[in-house]
Every structure is written in C-alpha cells, then in structure tokens.
Amino acid sequence: MDRTLKISKIKDGTVIDHIPAGKALKVLNIINIGENNSISIGIKVPSNKMREKDVIKIENRFLEKIELDKIAMIAPNASISIIKNYDIIEKFSVDLPQKIIGILKCNNQNCITNAGEPVNSEFNLVSSNPLTVKCVYCKREMADNEIINNL
Ligand SMILES: Nc1ncnc2c1ncn2[C@@H]1O[C@H](COP(=O)(O)OP(=O)(O)OP(=O)(O)O)[C@@H](O)[C@H]1O
Ligand SMILES: [Mg+2]
Ligand SMILES: [Zn+2]
Structure with missing residues (x-):
C-alpha cells in the first residue's frame, strides 16, 4: 500500500522551498494572492537538508x-524555483539586502518614518543570524519576530 500523499506538480509558477518549519503562513502573509494563483502548502514536512521544513507552491505567480527581500527576512535559507511548463527553468536562494528600504515599518512609534512625513523607512543589516536590523533614522534595533510582524 502506498502511504505517501503527493502534491501534484504545477505547470507554471513558483516554489518557495526550505522555509523554516512553521513559517510558511508568515511567508504567505506577505504575498498577494490573485484569482488564478492556486497554492499548495506543506508544513513541517520531512527534509534531508533541515529535518523539517515548510514549502509553498504557487501556480501562475512569479515573485x-x-x-x-521580505521572504529573505522570514526565511533566510529559502530557495526559489521558477517553474515553466512543469520544469525548473531557474533556481536561486534568497538574499538578505544590506539596506532594507521602504519595506519594513520601524517599531518606534516616535520615529520620523511613522510621523506621516514623506520619508521611506530605511534599515541597515546588523547581523543575519540572529537577524537584526537598525533604523537609519532613530537607531532602533529590531530582531526576528519584531521584524516579521512589521513587514
Ligand atoms: N513542476 C513542479 N511543480 C511543483 N513543484 C516542483 C516542480 N518541479 C520541482 N518542484 C519542486 O521544486 C523544488 C526544487 O526542486 P529540485 O528538483 O531542485 O529539488 P531538490 O532536488 O530536492 O533540490 P534541493 O537541493 O533544493 O532540495 C522541490 O521542492 C520540488 O519538489
Ligand atoms: Mg529537496
Ligand atoms: Zn526608526
């Protein structure tokens, strides 16, 4: 008896693989899903590389x-595969940017970037493991979940 359950392949779209176990829903949160984007999610599936991982497969969507950049902050070791006509035509790892501009909200309510002024948020990468960034304007440091919750 076959005890494995296989997710069917996607024809065209994106696979986000090697997401830390349990983080897939955080990743999904930052992706806008349209009408013809079917999605399959594996949560805490066994992996050779990581023991357990999450994986997301999105049909008809290219990131x-x-x-x-947001995925890199949630899942620094994620790998991205671009699927065309059932084949992987491109595969790459996400990359943490040294400067994070306009995509992360500063956790300091008094920061100039939260004052309704036309100022883009801007952070420098302080460390990648544990992930820590520092606001260029108010010098507030943010880490891990604080970052994820402000993406
Ligand atoms: N047509 C497809 N539809 C859905 N998922 C696919 C398709 N082709 C590949 N994948 C998935 O894309 C990911 C990368 O595929 P690849 O064959 O490179 O995996 P791998 O050999 O396990 O490599 P890795 O070392 O990255 O784990 C895997 O999760 C695989 O299941
Ligand atoms: Mg694999
Ligand atoms: Zn700030």
Whole structure:
C-alpha cells in the first residue's frame, strides 16, 4: 500500500522551498494572492537538508524583488524555483539586502518614518543570524519576530 500523499506538480509558477518549519503562513502573509494563483502548502514536512521544513507552491505567480527581500527576512535559507511548463527553468536562494528600504515599518512609534512625513523607512543589516536590523533614522534595533510582524 502506498502511504505517501503527493502534491501534484504545477505547470507554471513558483516554489518557495526550505522555509523554516512553521513559517510558511508568515511567508504567505506577505504575498498577494490573485484569482488564478492556486497554492499548495506543506508544513513541517520531512527534509534531508533541515529535518523539517515548510514549502509553498504557487501556480501562475512569479515573485517581485520586494517580495523576495521580505521572504529573505522570514526565511533566510529559502530557495526559489521558477517553474515553466512543469520544469525548473531557474533556481536561486534568497538574499538578505544590506539596506532594507521602504519595506519594513520601524517599531518606534516616535520615529520620523511613522510621523506621516514623506520619508521611506530605511534599515541597515546588523547581523543575519540572529537577524537584526537598525533604523537609519532613530537607531532602533529590531530582531526576528519584531521584524516579521512589521513587514
Ligand atoms: N513542476 C513542479 N511543480 C511543483 N513543484 C516542483 C516542480 N518541479 C520541482 N518542484 C519542486 O521544486 C523544488 C526544487 O526542486 P529540485 O528538483 O531542485 O529539488 P531538490 O532536488 O530536492 O533540490 P534541493 O537541493 O533544493 O532540495 C522541490 O521542492 C520540488 O519538489
Ligand atoms: Mg529537496
Ligand atoms: Zn526608526
């Protein structure tokens, strides 16, 4: 008896693989899903590389730079596979940017970037593990979940 349950392949779209176990829903939160974007999610599935991982497969959707940068902050070791006609035509790892501009809200309510002024938020990467960034304007440091909750 076959005891495995396989998710069917996607024809065209994106696979986000090697997401830390339990973080898939956080990743989904930052992606806008349209009408013809079918999604399959594996949560806490066994993996050779990580023991357990999450994986997301999105049909008919290719990610933008801003989405890839956000994914890097949630899942620094995620790998992205671009699928065309059932084959992987491109595969790459996400990359943490040294400067994070306009995509993360500063946790300091008194920061100039939260004052309704036309100022883009801007952070420098302080450390990648544990993930820590520092606001260029108010110097507030943010880490891990604080970052994820402000994406
Ligand atoms: N047509 C497809 N539809 C859905 N998922 C696919 C398709 N083709 C590949 N994948 C998935 O894309 C990911 C990367 O595929 P690949 O064959 O490179 O995996 P791998 O050999 O396990 O590599 P890795 O070392 O990254 O784990 C895997 O999760 C695989 O299941
Ligand atoms: Mg694999
Ligand atoms: Zn700030």
